[in-house]
Amino acid sequence: MRRRLGTLWRWATPDPEVSLENQFFQGLCVLGGLVAIFLVIPVNFYQHLDPWVNRIVLLFGVVALGLGWEARRGRYHKKALLLAFVACLDILWFPNGGSQGSIGLYYVIAALLLVLFHGGAFRWVGLGLLVANIVALHLAEAARPSLAVPFKSSVDRYLDLLTGYPISLLMSALILWVILGGFNRERARSRASLEALAESQARMKAIFDSTADFIWSVDAQAFRLLTFNSGLRDYFRDKRGLELRTGMPQEELFPPGEHAAFWVEAYRRALREGTYSAEYETSTRSHTMVITFNVLEHAGRSFGISAFGRDITENKRLERERKELEDQLRQVEKLESLGSLAGGVAHDMNNVLSAVMGLASTHGLRAEPGSTLARDMETVARACQRGGILVRGLLDFARKGLAEERALDLNALVREEVTLLERTTLQRVRLVVDLAEDLKPMVGDAAALTHALMNLCVNAVDAMPEGGTLTLRTWNGPEGALLLEVEDTGCGMPREVLDKALDPFFTTKPQGKGTGLGLSIVFATVKAHGGRLELHSEPGRGTRIRMLFPPLAANSREQEPEPPAALRAVCAPLHILVVDDDELIREAVVSVLDYLGHTTTVAAGGEEALAHLRAGLRPDKVILDMNMPGLDGAGTLAGLRGLAPTLPVILATGRLDQRAVAMADADPWVTLLAKPFRIDSLHNLLAQPGAEPSPDGSTALPEPEPA
Numbered sequence: 001m002r003r004r005l006g007t008l009w010r011w012a013t014p015d016p017e018v019s020l021e022n023q024f025f026q027g028l029c030v031l032g033g034l035v036a037i038f039l040v041i042p043v044n045f046y047q048h049l050d051p052w053v054n055r056i057v058l059l060f061g062v063v064a065l066g067l068g069w070e071a072r073r074g075r076y077h078k079k080a081l082l083l084a085f086v087a088c089l090d091i092l093w094f095p096n097g098g099s100q101g102s103i104g105l106y107y108v109i110a111a112l113l114l115v116l117f118h119g120g121a122f123r124w125v126g127l128g129l130l131v132a133n134i135v136a137l138h139l140a141e142a143a144r145p146s147l148a149v150p151f152k153s154s155v156d157r158y159l160d161l162l163t164g165y166p167i168s169l170l171m172s173a174l175i176l177w178v179i180l181g182g183f184n185r186e187r188a189r190s191r192a193s194l195e196a197l198a199e200s201q202a203r204m205k206a207i208f209d210s211t212a213d214f215i216w217s218v219d220a221q222a223f224r225l226l227t228f229n230s231g232l233r234d235y236f237r238d239k240r241g242l243e244l245r246t247g248m249p250q251e252e253l254f255p256p257g258e259h260a261a262f263w264v265e266a267y268r269r270a271l272r273e274g275t276y277s278a279e280y281e282t283s284t285r286s287h288t289m290v291i292t293f294n295v296l297e298h299a300g301r302s303f304g305i306s307a308f309g310r311d312i313t314e315n316k317r318l319e320r321e322r323k324e325l326e327d328q329l330r331q332v333e334k335l336e337s338l339g340s341l342a343g344g345v346a347h348d349m350n351n352v353l354s355a356v357m358g359l360a361s362t363h364g365l366r367a368e369p370g371s372t373l374a375r376d377m378e379t380v381a382r383a384c385q386r387g388g389i390l391v392r393g394l395l396d397f398a399r400k401g402l403a404e405e406r407a408l409d410l411n412a413l414v415r416e417e418v419t420l421l422e423r424t425t426l427q428r429v430r431l432v433v434d435l436a437e438d439l440k441p442m443v444g445d446a447a448a449l450t451h452a453l454m455n456l457c458v459n460a461v462d463a464m465p466e467g468g469t470l471t472l473r474t475w476n477g478p479e480g481a482l483l484l485e486v487e488d489t490g491c492g493m494p495r496e497v498l499d500k501a502l503d504p505f506f507t508t509k510p511q512g513k514g515t516g517l518g519l520s521i522v523f524a525t526v527k528a529h530g531g532r533l534e535l536h537s538e539p540g541r542g543t544r545i546r547m548l549f550p551p552l553a554a555n556s557r558e559q560e561p562e563p564p565a566a567l568r569a570v571c572a573p574l575h576i577l578v579v580d581d582d583e584l585i586r587e588a589v590v591s592v593l594d595y596l597g598h599t600t601t602v603a604a605g606g607e608e609a610l611a612h613l614r615a616g617l618r619p620d621k622v623i624l625d626m627n628m629p630g631l632d633g634a635g636t637l638a639g640l641r642g643l644a645p646t647l648p649v650i651l652a653t654g655r656l657d658q659r660a661v662a663m664a665d666a667d668p669w670v671t672l673l674a675k676p677f678r679i680d681s682l683h684n685l686l687a688q689p690g691a692e693p694s695p696d697g698s699t700a701l702p703e704p705e706p707a
Helices: 002-012 020-046 051-072 078-093 103-117 120-143 154-210 230-240 260-273 313-366 372-397 410-424 446-462 518-528 583-596 606-614 633-643 658-666 679-687
Strands: 214-219 225-228 276-281 288-298 301-311 406-408 429-435 442-444 468-476 482-488 532-537 543-549 575-579 599-603 621-625 649-653 670-674
Touching (some): 020 078, 103 120, 260 288, 313 583, 406 446, 410 482, 446 468, 575 606, 606 633, 649 679, 658 670
Parallel strands (some): 575 621, 621 649
Antiparallel strands (some): 214 225, 468 482, 532 543
């Protein structure tokens, strides 16, 4: 029973989540229905009224409770309640004694419903109609008194009056209770809302002040400061010595000459165009900010402008660095493309130089020793060697580490560079060469060292546009170290430039005049040789770069000089398989081998060479080109090993890279021959053990033919 009463109470109690007016309507529907059913009907029984009067009251009670149920579901039929109540009163007017009864008191409640739940013109029209309705009832009763059913006794009339007043008062008290309860709940809700608003404002202020960005607002008329966060307050306090306060005009924030006009125009633009962003640079040009302006509006009226400022100085710097890195990446891609191009150029040029050198060496041997032809052919051979060195220099752009390591004379490298400089860039620069005569040998990559020395000399010449002195110096240092020094009398470098001189892509030259890789390549080359680089420079006093290299190891052999062309090595006549995709090389090598007394079989590629061996060819040795289209040297060598595991192979390549060296180290029957090559170099490799002599017996290098 208690649970049912609790359920009924919860159903009858107005929902606190709805507005006060709707709470009152909901409660009034429920209370009006309950009073009509449980109070008015019993009183009517005591008054001995006709049964159909109670039916009308019961019908109204059911309608009122139904409207209350609808209100609980969010549907408020306020006009329906008013019309049902007035219709019920009009029907009960005459059967309830007319103006002699208490029915007229209930029209006050109808007027109250009209005033509370309706507004505007409907309220006043409704009140007029309600008054007219009451007047009409009185007129009808006065015209025909018989319409009003009199009470059966004076006791019934007094009972009607005695119950009418309490019921009206009870309804008023209940309505007042609903109103007061609604007011209390509304006040509690308002208090909770205010507390939630205060908490929300505290949270927003904490967020507002915790950001490093600047946030503020100004009014829409004079652009006076309204609100600001701690970031903006601290900035003005620390940078300008100004304490911000609400209401400050723009003239105090930004004195004349400090961009005050910018801000005024920015606020005006926001009022004209709405939200927009703009960049702002401080008067000292030390910071750049992006400012976003928004118009503050309420009820269609603009009352202020808010601004959000973010310092993008660091972002700008990172953007510049990103662009520089992208430029450097494009430069690296260009250099990688140049390296790939250099590899192809080196292969083709070495083929050409090999053909020229081979034929020049052959004709030089055929000529009379000391003759003009012999000297000319020797010059051509040396020119081809020099061309090979220059071609290998192209590969330095793409090389990682040292391409080859051998014992070498550092003084000889310096002299070659001096020869090159004398022919090119030394018209305005005086060259001083100071080379130690007893300089010890070292192990290194001659091409890489030549390229590094060339970079240093070019930088030195560029640093002396008005002329000066370039000094190249070598000497033996402590603990056997070798020192190479390049010194100029140019403009020199300040400390901030000197600190970045070895950084990749750092250059002080104009756009398009340098890559910024010169000193980086020099540094990498010295490090690859196990050495150390020392850099000294002062503005106006020139630059001195010193490279220290370790000496030749005790177990290393110095580079043996190339044998002269007149060397007579003994070599049996052999059958040589020549494998090269370049027809020029094949013809030149066949001519050289024919002069040396060997027979040849030629193949234009790896597939053709393997086909010869599968067909039964058994050569004494193979001269194999490393770089060929289709089946290259490595693939051809693998196929040869499947058919002839111990067949000696001379691997000819214009680029002695790690791949070729690894192939030679892995196979004892493989030797390397660098392009371009002289006839005596090829003859010495053919004379090395590795194949049984032919039945014809051994032969020496042929004597030169008479001129």
